[in-house]
Amino acid sequence: MIDAPRSRYQQVADLIREAIQRGDYAPGSALPSQPTLAGKYGINQTSIGKAIALLRREGLVRVIKGKGAYVREIPPISRYAVTRYAEAVRESGTARGAFDAEMAQRGHESRTELVQWGETVAPQVASDALDLTAGAKVAIRKRHMHADDVPVQIATSYVPWELAKGTAIAEQDTGSGGTYSRLAEAGHTVERFTETIRSRMPTPEEADFLRLDEDQPVYDVLHTAWTAEGRAVEICVHVMPTTQWVLHYEWPAS
């Protein structure tokens, strides 16, 4: 089975990709204009446009209307699901510890903005996953996460209000060890995690924060924390541009 020969615009996309990887075009910098690139690579502007579109789909450049194409600031980030929660508990007393540890290991400055917390009506994803009746209350924690000031993730966690009320889970600062420690203190020790991964297009709000176009997909990772009794006591929905993240899992062969 032989792949079709690469067309001219794909070959030019290869050259620009290599130039970016070599650092000829630095992270965050503007690519030369399309007429300049057309002259440099000896193809017409339509083909340059197709090459840029291809690199944009790969997440290697970001196209800003009326301004041009910019090189991605942050290379793909690895998320090790199994170890990240352990690290969070070990290295930090706050609920945002997992992301901080992840970024520090990869040499990025992390910044997490808690944009919503406290009591709210459960959205459907939460009432379904936490087995709550429609209209039930939950504690929400919604975070906007940045790597070197680039928005890279929206994470929103939900805990049934009956478990969260009166504890630091409902507060701005969840305290030492974060939500899972507060749940354990209340007798709801988390024994098992599950994650379900979907890809979908971003909502307008997600696209706005994550600087995506409506046709650039995100991972929608539903993280669920279970007790030994099989009760789901917390979920977290992680929304991440698919071209910005690589997801890792591991488990023993039984």
Next chain:
Amino acid sequence: MIDAPRSRYQQVADLIREAIQRGDYAPGSALPSQPTLAGKYGINQTSIGKAIALLRREGLVRVIKGKGAYVREIPPISRYAVTRYAEAVRESGTARGAFDAEMAQRGHESRTELVQWGETVAPQVASDALDLTAGAKVAIRKRHMHADDVPVQIATSYVPWELAKGTAIAEQDTGSGGTYSRLAEAGHTVERFTETIRSRMPTPEEADFLRLDEDQPVYDVLHTAWTAEGRAVEICVHVMPTTQWVLHYEWPAS
């Protein structure tokens, strides 16, 4: 934070999506022509085109050039990474057992076509993951997988040739228990699995088999089998349309 109001074409996409989910438009059937839909929903053909494009991005319809839009045949398939290998060993004596069990549970007929097997030069993904020198030999097993005759996955596994040669791993039929049993018999018992998930655009060959357009992404799941000594003894690259699959993982909280 209020989302922007949904535009007319998005509202029509909602109505068509609901009609598909109700079964008004059956799986695999052709949608009415764009002029017919435009008349039915009272918007112009340009807007109908945008609504169809949105449903196509969601994987709900497939657009065939010169023929029109068709409803997806197979709803999203769940892949439970942690249990699928256990099921495979328990329920089947063949290497294709995991996919068969997965499809049977979900009520689909599975069909797996072994398109390549035996000795070959390791591609870079295999020499990197198996820690082989460039140009080293591997045993390859490349499979095209169908659900109810719809192509849904390409899975290609690689085992270092020095472990595979003279065993059934290099044969068309890997025998009872499949590759992992043959590795165990040779003293390379698999103790642990890792999976790394990326999203990318399909190659022309992948797009052709999976019936995708070049802008419709696939999951590229690198599955690695490790021995207790920390040696990678097998990898499998699973290529799956992102809109066709939902990926599930689980692990104990430590």
